Amino acid sequence: MFAFGGGKGGVGKSFLSSNVGIYLARRGLRVAVIDADLGGANLHTFMGMELPRTTLADFIAHKAQNIGDILVRTPVENLWLGAGVVKDLAAPNFKHSQKQRMIRSFRHLDFDAVLLDLGAGTSYNVLDFFAAADCGILVTLPEPTAVENCYRFLKSSFFRHLRNEEKDGRVKGMLDFAMTGEEPMRGPLEFIGQVAAIDRAKARQFADELEYFRVALIVNQVRSAEDRAIAPAISGALKRFYGFNVRPLGDIAYDDSIWLSVRQRQPIMAGRVETIAARDTAAVGKAIYGMVHEFRAMR
Amino acid sequence: MAGESDDKTAPPDATPPAGSEPADTAAEPPQPVTAPAAETAVPPPEVPPAALPEEPEPPPPPPPTPTYLERIRAMTYYEILDIRRDASFDTINQAYKTAMQMFSPQSIAIYSILSSDEAATMASQVETAFRVLRDPIERRKYDKDLERSGLGAAEPGPRHATEGDSRGGGTPTTADLLLPEQKSFAFAASAFIIEALDSKPPRPVEVRAEAPPDAPEQPPPAAAAPAEPPREAGAQAAQQTVPAEVRATPVPADDIEEIEQRARQEAASPVRPISDTDSVPTLLPAPAVDLNAPDASPPPAAQSSDEMRGSAEAPDAALAPPEGDESKLGPGTTYTGPLLKKLRERAGLDLHDIAAITRITNTNLANIEEETYKDLPALVYVRGYIVQYAKCLKIPDPAGVAASYIERWKNAVGEIE
Ligand SMILES: Nc1ncnc2c1ncn2[C@@H]1O[C@H](COP(=O)(O)OP(=O)(O)OP(=O)(O)O)[C@@H](O)[C@H]1O
Numbered sequence: 001m002f003a004f005g006g007g008k009g010g011v012g013k014s015f016l017s018s019n020v021g022i023y024l025a026r027r028g029l030r031v032a033v034i035d036a037d038l039g040g041a042n043l044h045t046f047m048g049m050e051l052p053r054t055t056l057a058d059f060i061a062h063k064a065q066n067i068g069d070i071l072v073r074t075p076v077e078n079l080w081l082g083a084g085v086v087k088d089l090a091a092p093n094f095k096h097s098q099k100q101r102m103i104r105s106f107r108h109l110d111f112d113a114v115l116l117d118l119g120a121g122t123s124y125n126v127l128d129f130f131a132a133a134d135c136g137i138l139v140t141l142p143e144p145t146a147v148e149n150c151y152r153f154l155k156s157s158f159f160r161h162l163r164n165e166e167k168d169g170r171v172k173g174m175l176d177f178a179m180t181g182e183e184p185m186r187g188p189l190e191f192i193g194q195v196a197a198i199d200r201a202k203a204r205q206f207a208d209e210l211e212y213f214r215v216a217l218i219v220n221q222v223r224s225a226e227d228r229a230i231a232p233a234i235s236g237a238l239k240r241f242y243g244f245n246v247r248p249l250g251d252i253a254y255d256d257s258i259w260l261s262v263r264q265r266q267p268i269m270a271g272r273v274e275t276i277a278a279r280d281t282a283a284v285g286k287a288i289y290g291m292v293h294e295f296r297a298m299r
Numbered sequence: 300m301a302g303e304s305d306d307k308t309a310p311p312d313a314t315p316p317a318g319s320e321p322a323d324t325a326a327e328p329p330q331p332v333t334a335p336a337a338e339t340a341v342p343p344p345e346v347p348p349a350a351l352p353e354e355p356e357p358p359p360p361p362p363p364t365p366t367y368l369e370r371i372r373a374m375t376y377y378e379i380l381d382i383r384r385d386a387s388f389d390t391i392n393q394a395y396k397t398a399m400q401m402f403s404p405q406s407i408a409i410y411s412i413l414s415s416d417e418a419a420t421m422a423s424q425v426e427t428a429f430r431v432l433r434d435p436i437e438r439r440k441y442d443k444d445l446e447r448s449g450l451g452a453a454e455p456g457p458r459h460a461t462e463g464d465s466r467g468g469g470t471p472t473t474a475d476l477l478l479p480e481q482k483s484f485a486f487a488a489s490a491f492i493i494e495a496l497d498s499k500p501p502r503p504v505e506v507r508a509e510a511p512p513d514a515p516e517q518p519p520p521a522a523a524a525p526a527e528p529p530r531e532a533g534a535q536a537a538q539q540t541v542p543a544e545v546r547a548t549p550v551p552a553d554d555i556e557e558i559e560q561r562a563r564q565e566a567a568s569p570v571r572p573i574s575d576t577d578s579v580p581t582l583l584p585a586p587a588v589d590l591n592a593p594d595a596s597p598p599p600a601a602q603s604s605d606e607m608r609g610s611a612e613a614p615d616a617a618l619a620p621p622e623g624d625e626s627k628l629g630p631g632t633t634y635t636g637p638l639l640k641k642l643r644e645r646a647g648l649d650l651h652d653i654a655a656i657t658r659i660t661n662t663n664l665a666n667i668e669e670e671t672y673k674d675l676p677a678l679v680y681v682r683g684y685i686v687q688y689a690k691c692l693k694i695p696d697p698a699g700v701a702a703s704y705i706e707r708w709k710n711a712v713g714e715i716e
């Protein structure tokens with residue numbers, strides 16, 4: 001299970017999850033792409049489809065027991081779509097237990113790869129979905145604000161991940177403080193250092209969590225060679241100062257044909273394969289294809 | 300919801316510079332980490348303390364405010380460059396270039412993490428780290444210091460780590476606050492980058508340590524599963540929603556191959572930030588070999604000459620003249636195996652050192668030095684080896700050294716045949 005997130009809106013999460021999904025399916029994997037942008041669903045449009053009759057709303061309303069029941073076939077063989085919630089305004093604020101049920105059901109899907117397209121922002125839903133994936137995929141742009149949001153998103157998701165499992169009230173309090181107050185807590189390493197002061201075993205456990213918190217990175221809309229240097233810089237900075245292992249998957253060039261394909265509602269990987277955008281997306285898809293096999297080998 | 304802090308665009312570095320000033324001096328005198336500055340900085344007025352008072356159990360006593368200056372000073376040179384202890388010469392070069400970009404003032408990757416002070420400190424540490432690690436002798440000294448200091452974490456101000464270190468009772472650093480295991484995991488965590496730099500096949504991604512408690516039964520490997528629709532109902536519904544024109548244009552598998560092919564070419568093209576491994580970094584001047592280095596081991600000049608196979612050319616070799624004359628190394632020099640060996644020994648390095656730095660095997664290195672041509676690999680490899688070897692010893696014009704060696708090799712083989 002992979003989750004495309006990154007904090008900022010409009011960075012290309014939906015574009016990438018749909019087109020990487022197509023790529024993986026074309027490589028022979030059975031793939032489900034799921035619109036987990038509760039409230040701002042549009043993944044079906046990226047797939048060039050109308051809103052299907054069954055959507056996540058049915059699952060949330062208990063009309064369907066499993067996410068598998070609401071998936072629909074797409075024009076691409078082996079590729080299934082879990083359409084999102086468009087009009088149900090109540091859906092985004094659904095309860096913790098419902099979210100748990102949804103995550104459980106994601107995990108039970110019988111597919112080679114499940115791709116979650118997350119919404120923008122750092123709401124708890126988004127953070128929890130990101131942390132629940134086997135690998136969270138950060139999507140960002142070569143812009144200061146996008147990178148900054150992306151860091152905050154990653155830290156928050158990690159702290160949420162710890163907090164969801166945490167029993168100790170003191171540690172919970174520290175986590176809340178880490179998430180809400182920007183300073184003085186600047187990153188997971190400092191946080192773990194502070195936990196170590198009161199509970200070394202817990203700190204060690206957190207350090208393990210940090211090491212196994214698998215994160216990958218895609219920088220979208222690059223326009224220059226300097227832009228292509230940003231992904232290694234981001235992963236190097238996240239590693240040195242926050243302790244995250246971030247694997248760069250590749251860059252996607254800024255390409256008007258992406259914009260055009262979205263507008264024409266024809267996914268680029270299903271049509272304009274000759275474009276730079278398709279080539280870059282394929283390279284990223286290939287990296288994810290490799291990860292699918294790595295994960296499988298670990299089972 | 301609550302976490303929508305995106306809108307709040309408070310400058311990320313608003314607070315740190317103030318707090319980080321006192322830390323600047325922390326490297327010198329042993330100063331308790333709970334410095335007054337840190338103590339008072341804990342409940343800053345700007346921070347909304349919302350979460351704290353509401354907790355039933357109060358958090359532990361206010362922790363010291365960590366500044367990244369402390370951490371930067373606590374980082375080893377290997378951590379600074381984010382490389383492994385056994386990183387090759389080329390890896391160091393590449394890591395240096397990447398790091399210089401990363402910590403440049405224009406870098407957007409770090410501006411929200413580091414204050415400009417911290418970024419500047421980091422950049423200068425990168426320079427220092429590179430200067431030390433690229434130099435085999437300095438590097439060995441530094442490694443010894445690291446070993447001596449235990450886990451490999453350098454003192455604050457690692458540049459002075461060599462002697463008279465105020466280690467015992469010194470300033471506790473951020474790294475000291477962390478667990479010992481973490482210091483080593485910082486190394487382990489660098490694997491992704493290193494693999495990218497070494498362009499070796501990636502280490503397998505590990506699945507999160509333990510299976511989630513709520514999902515005890517993992518789905519079976521999907522490869523074994525028959526390719527059937529997950530649920531019938533959904534499948535039928537879907538068929539009707541598929542627009543005809545999209546259905547008509549699936550990606551042919553060939554196209555996938557083709558775009559991958561192009562992606563591969565792209566990956567190999569110079570648009571990548573990390574440039575050609577052969578180029579010696581230009582940001583620092585490459586010092587020439589100091590043949591009169593005081594700490595070099597005694598020159599075993601005679602030892603090699605009897606082993607020489609192409610003895611016909613031996614008189615021309617720079618081996619013959621007395622020590623001082625070797626500083627004349629240059630375009631006219633014939634670089635024989637024995638000469639390389641001698642230069643290496645002068646530098647106080649043994650074959651293992653070179654092997655560790657260049658990743659060329661001991662055997663190949665020995666064959667190069669002894670000119671055991673028949674056991675050497677193909678010429679192109681040997682050329683690369685010699686370039687590495689020469690860079691490692693900081694002989695000027697590594698390519699010229701390789702050309703000279705190979706010229707000699709060709710002649711020798713030609714004579715035999
Ligand atoms: N590489 C690119 N080159 C040109 N345009 C792009 C590129 N990537 C994305 N776009 C444009 O940006 C728009 C937003 O992309 P997308 O909807 O995938 O972002 P998102 O992250 O899913 O946004 P949201 O957070 O609102 O869900 C797309 O409609 C597309 O036109």
Ligand SMILES: [Mg+2]
Nearest residue numbers: 013014037118
């Ligand atoms: Mg979207």
